[in-house]
Amino acid sequence: MSIFEYNGSALIAMVGKNCFAIASDRRLGVQLQTIATDFQRIYKVHDRLFLGLSGLATDAQTLYQRLVFRHKLYQLREERDMKPETFASLVSAILYEKRFGPYFCQPVIAGLGDEDKPFICTMDSIGAKELAKDFVVAGTASESLYGACEAMFKPDMEAEELFETVSQALLSSVDRDCLSGWGGHVYVVTPTEVREMILKGRMD
Amino acid sequence: MSKAAVDLPPKGGFSFDLCKRNDMLAKQGLSGPSFRKTGTTIVGLIFQDGVILGADTRATEGPIVCDKNCEKIHYMAPNIYCCGAGTAADTEAVTDMVSSQLQLHRYHTGRESRVITALTLLKKHLFNYQGYVSAALVLGGVDCTGPHLHTIYPHGSTDTLPFATMGSGSLAAMAMFESKYKEGLSRDEGIQLVVEAICSGIFNDLGSGSNVDVCVITKGHKEYLRNHLLPNPRTYVNEKGYTFPKKIEVLMTKITPLKERVEIIETGDAMEE
Numbered sequence: 187m188s189i190f191e192y193n194g195s196a197l198i199a200m201v202g203k204n205c206f207a208i209a210s211d212r213r214l215g216v217q218l219q220t221i222a223t224d225f226q227r228i229y230k231v232h233d234r235l236f237l238g239l240s241g242l243a244t245d246a247q248t249l250y251q252r253l254v255f256r257h258k259l260y261q262l263r264e265e266r267d268m269k270p271e272t273f274a275s276l277v278s279a280i281l282y283e284k285r286f287g288p289y290f291c292q293p294v295i296a297g298l299g300d301e302d303k304p305f306i307c308t309m310d311s312i313g314a315k316e317l318a319k320d321f322v323v324a325g326t327a328s329e330s331l332y333g334a335c336e337a338m339f340k341p342d343m344e345a346e347e348l349f350e351t352v353s354q355a356l357l358s359s360v361d362r363d364c365l366s367g368w369g370g371h372v373y374v375v376t377p378t379e380v381r382e383m384i385l386k387g388r389m390d
Numbered sequence: 391m392s393k394a395a396v397d398l399p400p401k402g403g404f405s406f407d408l409c410k411r412n413d414m415l416a417k418q419g420l421s422g423p424s425f426r427k428t429g430t431t432i433v434g435l436i437f438q439d440g441v442i443l444g445a446d447t448r449a450t451e452g453p454i455v456c457d458k459n460c461e462k463i464h465y466m467a468p469n470i471y472c473c474g475a476g477t478a479a480d481t482e483a484v485t486d487m488v489s490s491q492l493q494l495h496r497y498h499t500g501r502e503s504r505v506i507t508a509l510t511l512l513k514k515h516l517f518n519y520q521g522y523v524s525a526a527l528v529l530g531g532v533d534c535t536g537p538h539l540h541t542i543y544p545h546g547s548t549d550t551l552p553f554a555t556m557g558s559g560s561l562a563a564m565a566m567f568e569s570k571y572k573e574g575l576s577r578d579e580g581i582q583l584v585v586e587a588i589c590s591g592i593f594n595d596l597g598s599g600s601n602v603d604v605c606v607i608t609k610g611h612k613e614y615l616r617n618h619l620l621p622n623p624r625t626y627v628n629e630k631g632y633t634f635p636k637k638i639e640v641l642m643t644k645i646t647p648l649k650e651r652v653e654i655i656e657t658g659d660a661m662e663e
Contacts, residue, residue: 189420233648241423282483286522287409290423310426314478316449316457329454338632353638369641380646386639 189290192217194365195227195240195325198356199296199306200339201318202348206304208236208296209356209372211327212384214243215365223368223389231257232267233380235297236373237277240325241311242290249289252280270297270305274315281313288312292324302377327366330359349374349383357387424452425477429597431559432462432473433587434530435571436552437580440537440608441530444584445473446559446592447617448599455599459617463605467492467503469612470531471605472512475557476524476544484525488512505531505538509548517546526556532607559591559598566590577606585619592621 196211214225228238229250237253239246256276260268268276274295281289288311296306308322309315316322320339323331334355343351353372360367370385416422432445449457464472464485470492474481488511492503509529516523527542541554553571555563566587575583584604591598602619606612 187420188423189415190423192420278479278482282479283405284408285404285479285483287406287412288423289408290412310451310456310479311423312425312477312479314426314449314482316426316460318457332454332456340631350634350638351632354634354636357638377648379648382644382646383640384642386641 187217190241190292191326191365193241193243194363196327196331196356196360196363196366197227197238197240197292197294197324198321198331198335198352198359199238199294199308199323200321200335200348200352200355201304201306202343202345204298204302204304205345205348205374205376206296206298206306207345207348207352207372207374208238208294208306209352209370210238210240211325211356211360211366211368211387212371213366213368218364220368226371228371228373229254231273231297232261234375235268235270235273235295236375237273238294238296238324240292240294245289245291249280249291249293253277256280270295270299270307273297274305274307274309274317278309278313278315281309281311285312294322294324296375298375298377325366327359327363330362331355334359345374345376345381349381353383353385357385361388425479426451426456429559429595430462430475430557431555431563431588431591431595431598432475432528432557433555433563433567433584433591434473434528434539434541434553435567435575435580435584436530436537436539437575437577439577440532440606441539442577442580442584443471443473443528443530443605443607444588445603446588446598447601447603448592448597449478450597458600461603461616463603463614465489466508466529467496467531469533469607469610470503470505470508470529471607471612471614472508472530473528473556475526475528480523480525481527484512484515484523485527488515502533503531504533504535505529505540506535509540509542512542513546513548516542516544521545528554528556530607532609537607555587555591557591557598559588559595562590562594563587581606581615581618589619589621 199208210227214222299305321335369387372383374381429450434443445462449460521544530539541549553567588602601617604615604618
């Protein structure tokens with residue numbers, strides 16, 4: 187069994203017109219036993235930057251705490267929030283530092299950059315950045331997620347349509363994966379507001 | 391005072407803190423993750439005015455294509471570029487690191503960087519890690535001593551060649567080069583040959599695919615032709631898009647309005663004499 191399949195996860199981030207959506211499943215398991223159905227995988231770094239961490243839950247929490255620490259230091263020194271591109275480089279450097287004994291995490295970073303341009307990015311567990319212009323996926327359900335997103339994605343979607351697309355892609359993919367599911371947690375971020383939604387999915 | 395309480399900024403280099411824990415997990419049967427590789431076809435050739443580098447744009451994670459349009463031609467210096475194959479994180483990190491070192495060296499010496507400098511920095515680093523930093527590179531550039539093309543293997547050995555290929559598609563690309571290469575190619579002939587070699591890799595090797603990137607470096611000038619050729623466009627695109635039969639059920643919605651971003655214009659007092 188792979189270490190990534192110990193806890194199970196599904197993460198997706200998608201770009202729309204001056205907005206982005208980031209979504210995750212809600213299950214936390216220990217191999218095949220479910221121990222929580224409200225686990226939070228997506229964290230807010232600052233108002234316009236969200237980080238999702240898939241993979242081993244303990245490493246995800248440790249990595250998140252490290253990154254929050256580095257971001258707070260940055261805020262104290264620079265007196266402003268980190269840009270998404272800078273944050274992605276920071277995460278990549280922290281993961282590559284552990285090249286020969288890595289954190290078993292795959293982060294998904296989504297944020298609004300300068301001029302409200304959406305930015306999404308994912309990395310493998312040693313920090314190889316993948317900057318996509320349409321969508322990024324991570325987790326045990328990633329193969330289904332790739333397929334669902336390829337079919338359902340359209341460029342320049344508004345926030346409503348983007349929410350619908352992301353939710354349908356997430357729920358249809360986790361329905362085919364035993365290790366993730368039990369609902370969905372979606373954030374849709376536009377320049378004026380952040381909408382957080384909990385989805386009803388199959389509870390199996 | 392506990393060392394673990396303070397997360398000091400690292401002094402640089404690799405940290406092996408988690409190795410023991412990862413070994414323990416592996417012994418319990420939980421195997422480690424597969425890293426993103428750049429299956430790849432990368433090529434370089436020397437033509438009459440300089441160097442041309444070419445690469446495909448597919449990144450794979452096991453058998454899945456995770457990036458259909460990644461950049462494999464990395465910037466090292468204004469006159470030096472490097473294509474990378476192998477583990478994606480390793481190629482990116484090692485080329486970024488040597489690029490920074492070359493920049494510092496340019497500040498120290500006030501001169502244009504030489505390709506041989508980049509070569510020595512890369513091979514020293516790779517040999518130091520005995521092949522565990524899995525980066526196979528094709529390094530090319532034009533400096534004051536002329537055009538140069540080198541290949542660097544993950545264990546640190548290098549070759550200096552008039553034309554070179556690396557990656558899983560290297561045999562397919564080398565077949566094109568061996569049959570059609572000649573000395574003193576013109577710019578257009580060179581680009582044509584590089585494109586043919588990369589296409590040969592794209593269509594015959596499963597680890598390479600998508601588009602062709604080309605970079606032409608001549609004395610005092612460089613041209614990075616990103617997505618020079620797109621031989622694999624998406625077919626059968628439905629303009630109507632996707633219609634969903636089932637509606638999404640939402641259990642809870644929370645809307646947080648974001649604060650207006652305020653520009654603070656400093657009206658500072660002039661310093662008193």
